[in-house]
Amino acid sequence: MADHLLEVRNLSVEFHTASGVVHAVRDISYHLDRGETLAILGESGSGKSVSSSAIMNLIDMPPGRITSGEVLLDGVDLFKLPPHERRAVNGRRIAMIFQDPLSHLNPVYTVGWQIREALTTHGADAATAAAEALRLMTRVGIPEPERSLGKYPHEFSGGQRQRVMIAMALALRPDLLIADEPTTALDVTVQAEVLALLEELQEETGMGVLIITHDLGVVAEIADRVVVMEKGVLVEAGTVREVYKNPQHPYTKKLIAAAPGKGEMHAPAARAEPVLSVRDVRKTYGSFEALKGVSFDLMPGETMAVVGESGSGKSTLARILLRLDEPDAGTAHWKGRDLFTLSPAELYKLRRDLQMVFQDPTQSLNPRMTVFQLISEAWVIHPDILPKAKWRERVAELLVQVGLGPEHMGRYPHQFSGGQRQRIAIARALALEPQLIICDEAVSALDVSVQAQVIELLDKLRREMGIAFIFIAHDLPVVRDFADHVMVMQKGDIVELGTVRAVFETPRQEYTRALLSAGLDPDPDVQAAHRAARLQRAAS
Amino acid sequence: MIPPPGLSEGAMLKFVRKRAVASLISLVGLIVMVFFLSRLTGDPAALFLPVEASAEMKQQFRELHGLNDPLLVQFAHYVGDVLTGDLGESLRKARPALDVVLEAFTWTLWLAVITMSLVTGAAILVGSLAAFRAGGFFDRLSSIISLIGASVPDFWVAIVAIVVFSVNLAWLPTSGTGSLLHWILPIAVLFIRPFGIIVQVVRGSMIGALSSAYVKTARAKGVKSRSIIFVHALRNAMLPVITVIGDQAASLLNGAVIVETIFGFPGVGKLMIDSILQRDFNVVLAAILVTALAIFLMNLLIDLAYALLDPRIRH
Numbered sequence: 001m002a003d004h005l006l007e008v009r010n011l012s013v014e015f016h017t018a019s020g021v022v023h024a025v026r027d028i029s030y031h032l033d034r035g036e037t038l039a040i041l042g043e044s045g046s047g048k049s050v051s052s053s054a055i056m057n058l059i060d061m062p063p064g065r066i067t068s069g070e071v072l073l074d075g076v077d078l079f080k081l082p083p084h085e086r087r088a089v090n091g092r093r094i095a096m097i098f099q100d101p102l103s104h105l106n107p108v109y110t111v112g113w114q115i116r117e118a119l120t121t122h123g124a125d126a127a128t129a130a131a132e133a134l135r136l137m138t139r140v141g142i143p144e145p146e147r148s149l150g151k152y153p154h155e156f157s158g159g160q161r162q163r164v165m166i167a168m169a170l171a172l173r174p175d176l177l178i179a180d181e182p183t184t185a186l187d188v189t190v191q192a193e194v195l196a197l198l199e200e201l202q203e204e205t206g207m208g209v210l211i212i213t214h215d216l217g218v219v220a221e222i223a224d225r226v227v228v229m230e231k232g233v234l235v236e237a238g239t240v241r242e243v244y245k246n247p248q249h250p251y252t253k254k255l256i257a258a259a260p261g262k263g264e265m266h267a268p269a270a271r272a273e274p275v276l277s278v279r280d281v282r283k284t285y286g287s288f289e290a291l292k293g294v295s296f297d298l299m300p301g302e303t304m305a306v307v308g309e310s311g312s313g314k315s316t317l318a319r320i321l322l323r324l325d326e327p328d329a330g331t332a333h334w335k336g337r338d339l340f341t342l343s344p345a346e347l348y349k350l351r352r353d354l355q356m357v358f359q360d361p362t363q364s365l366n367p368r369m370t371v372f373q374l375i376s377e378a379w380v381i382h383p384d385i386l387p388k389a390k391w392r393e394r395v396a397e398l399l400v401q402v403g404l405g406p407e408h409m410g411r412y413p414h415q416f417s418g419g420q421r422q423r424i425a426i427a428r429a430l431a432l433e434p435q436l437i438i439c440d441e442a443v444s445a446l447d448v449s450v451q452a453q454v455i456e457l458l459d460k461l462r463r464e465m466g467i468a469f470i471f472i473a474h475d476l477p478v479v480r481d482f483a484d485h486v487m488v489m490q491k492g493d494i495v496e497l498g499t500v501r502a503v504f505e506t507p508r509q510e511y512t513r514a515l516l517s518a519g520l521d522p523d524p525d526v527q528a529a530h531r532a533a534r535l536q537r538a539a540s
Numbered sequence: 541m542i543p544p545p546g547l548s549e550g551a552m553l554k555f556v557r558k559r560a561v562a563s564l565i566s567l568v569g570l571i572v573m574v575f576f577l578s579r580l581t582g583d584p585a586a587l588f589l590p591v592e593a594s595a596e597m598k599q600q601f602r603e604l605h606g607l608n609d610p611l612l613v614q615f616a617h618y619v620g621d622v623l624t625g626d627l628g629e630s631l632r633k634a635r636p637a638l639d640v641v642l643e644a645f646t647w648t649l650w651l652a653v654i655t656m657s658l659v660t661g662a663a664i665l666v667g668s669l670a671a672f673r674a675g676g677f678f679d680r681l682s683s684i685i686s687l688i689g690a691s692v693p694d695f696w697v698a699i700v701a702i703v704v705f706s707v708n709l710a711w712l713p714t715s716g717t718g719s720l721l722h723w724i725l726p727i728a729v730l731f732i733r734p735f736g737i738i739v740q741v742v743r744g745s746m747i748g749a750l751s752s753a754y755v756k757t758a759r760a761k762g763v764k765s766r767s768i769i770f771v772h773a774l775r776n777a778m779l780p781v782i783t784v785i786g787d788q789a790a791s792l793l794n795g796a797v798i799v800e801t802i803f804g805f806p807g808v809g810k811l812m813i814d815s816i817l818q819r820d821f822n823v824v825l826a827a828i829l830v831t832a833l834a835i836f837l838m839n840l841l842i843d844l845a846y847a848l849l850d851p852r853i854r855h
Contacts, residue, residue: 058760087764091762096760103752103754105757108851117761168757
């Protein structure tokens, strides 16, 4: 039976943890042919990466254990190979690239060394390896390939590092490439480039590609077929179009429905008296100009989205508005007072009005404090808000408001899921009854279905409590669903500022158009049209 | 295996210059401190002259050694002498203090270099292998051994070793110098504590490195286990280890006072104790300066090793 390049049959893997046995995947089967791209789609905890780790022999045993199944590569069961033959498969026949190329490249060796090692490990001599490394670096589009071979991973940008990973993975022309969330950490325009590179290389070599992702857009862009996983079980399989247009399993339907970017866009009310008025804010770090004069107004109860790629200055802006960092120049009038000239004592009082929700709730919530302590801490610092007798009652109210319950008060952050933790962070921000919340990538780390719920919560707070939001995000569909106004930033400048409809439907700047067209649509037909348009633009 | 890439020469020189300037500033600070602290210990005339010496003789002695000058003038002379390499005479041995110290320091340096080389090699090997199969038999065995090694007092080990190997078995000399056999017991005793400590640091650091993402990449590339441990993980894991190696080496360079004394080893530790007891302050001062200089040099080496191991530090 060597019909397929790769066949996973009835694979079950469990992990023995302190809190019992976790069935990471249960009885899953799928196959992949040469020249084909199969996507494994799933949210966190779905077990989507486990089968690929089993294929690559990367599961630590113990605590992991493969309880049943086989993985056939051209008909040969990889689980039955003796160790030295099994090792020879890795890198030569199957190669892998990962989500975060910075931590997956060895920081203390040059990238040239690491690419050459992939070759010499499988028997190439030093001279061949050196020549091949140079050819590969050139092929994946690294500028100045010869000089770049002598550089270390930290000297490259995120996109370039992923290109280096790809060069290393493809060094021995493997039959199968496994890509685990290869573009998740990258900016949209870079994501599009990396996916295009993968496709070109697949065409050249005829390899099969197994791509693991949580992103329907990536599936639509690159995959031929898709399998959907939920809690370790494979719930649906089919061609990308079939699954998107006619999903059978309720989970698949839920995933597709949760994909952002389809709702009605906000139509902001006529502009009134701004609650925050920012003028010509500048900031340089050494010789790097992070902000080159940023000005905008924010109305009460309005959401201003700030979008842009990494290095555009959007997080610097947030930090400066909260005075976590000092600006070099500019003013920011909050209800008539300049935030930047406030004394520490005045600023302390004003902190109540301005709150922030960060990207990673795991890091921004103290793991040694209960939910009650986390939320009520604000009143310890600002005792005039609420008498102590009412704290429990108010914490319970806030928890209900963010979709949790009073029974969660005594628990610790690690007992919650990522989405729930972000709700706790939001409840904490609400405890001070703020009038402006700055969200720095507050939903980026969350699963799509959870993301939709958190966005809905934020929108409810905006409507009902009149809270204004500055919503920093790189994910354009989310912005489209939530923002009133959109500010597009590039290299410390605002390149475009307008209502959400104007920016999304009639973008005036080339950069905005590039950003929008690089974004991936979950609908394979729409995405195919985008792609055709992009190719045409590239050709002309 | 492909040899790791080296530093560019320009970057290296710049790095060394920067560190040398910083070290020099610290050394100057140390000279100031040593000088004034030594002057706080009292009037040297009372210590070096016989008890029955007359006030006139003491006055004469102070005059001779410039001790009647204001403190700052004395300091200027002292600095002037130090800069020309003159650290004064040893009053007891009637030889330049620096010669006396350097002679002893050479012994200590050899002792430290040999001991630390053995410790480093052995600890890295044992710690790495323990980390590779963390929780396994070898790991547990090495944990017990290293814990004992880090905890037992060296004076006790030294005495027991003399009783067992020199007195009872009569395999090795009890103390002194003269043959290669004389080196074995001091080295063996000094080996134990740093070995125990460094094994534990290597193990912890290697467990972290072996569970890192880049090791996963190496495994996905099909790299052999040996190469994953000793090429991919070890170099990353060495950064905290080197700091501890530096600490341990520094304490040996200071002179392993107790062990040197027990074994009658003519090193700088024993010399310092003897000089303090004999109130030979020029020798004490010279010994402090020489060992301080040696430790500065060693810290420079540690910094260089850091930069050599981790390219991110070079920038």
